[in-house]
Amino acid sequence: MTEPGASPEDPWVKVEYAYSDNSLDPGLFVENTRKGNVVSRANSIGSTSASSVPNTDDEDSDYHQEAYKESYKDRRRRAHTQAEQKRRDAIKRGYDDLQTIVPTCQQQDFSIGSQKLSKAIVLQKTIDYIQFLHKEKKKQEEEVSTLRKDVTALKIMKVNYEQIVKAHQDNPHEGEDQVSDQVKFNVFQGIMDSLFQSFNASISVASFQELSACVFSWIEEHCKPQTLREIVIGVLHQLKNQLY
DSSP states (O other): OOOTTOOTTOHHHHHHHHHGGGOOOHHHHHHHHHHHHHHHHHHHHHHHHHHHSOOHHHHHHHHHHHHHHHHHHHHHHHHHHHHHHHHHHHHHHHHHHHHHHOHHHHSOOTTTTTSOOOHHHHHHHHHHHHHHHHHHHHHHHHHHHHHHHHHHHHHHHHHHHHHHHHHHHHOTTTTTTOOOHHHHHHHHHHHHHHHHHHHHHHOOOSSHHHHHHHHHHHHHHHOSHHHHHHHHHHHHHHHHHHHO
């Protein structure tokens, strides 16, 4: 008999029918067994399909994390690129300023023609120009130092001339009988001429020994104070007669 709640289509019920009343129907048993296997396989496939359905919440979370990571890397890469571009722009502006300031960078270099100056050439021309400026500065400092010395000397001369002018104004008749520098030179010339005449007449140049001996003899004879006094008195009398 059929249990309450059991469906007549249930294969296991049919199996019980096949074995009931001590009678066995082989065909019915095989068919029911096949249907039982199909049901078991369908249940297994259903459970497998259910377990293989993706968890969309976890995948969405992973996707957002990956997107955030990629976005952070992009931001870092973009910031690095912008910083590098700023650095290159600053270097380029520096070289452009050097080419504008340094005069030699503006002059045409026939060795390179109309090509743009390379950074190495710009730096070398800048170094040369700075060295030139240092030399010019040192030269100007030396000139300024010389001019300052000249100014100091002129100030001293100015003070001396002012004192001379003031002394002349205080004593207007002083120096009326003063002789010129030419007269002073004539006195010295007369003394030297007299001494040279006696020196030329007394000195022998046959040998160095005779020259040395004659010089000492001439000094002892013609350069005595009394002799020199007589020479000076003679020269002064001669000049006095010429002047007056």
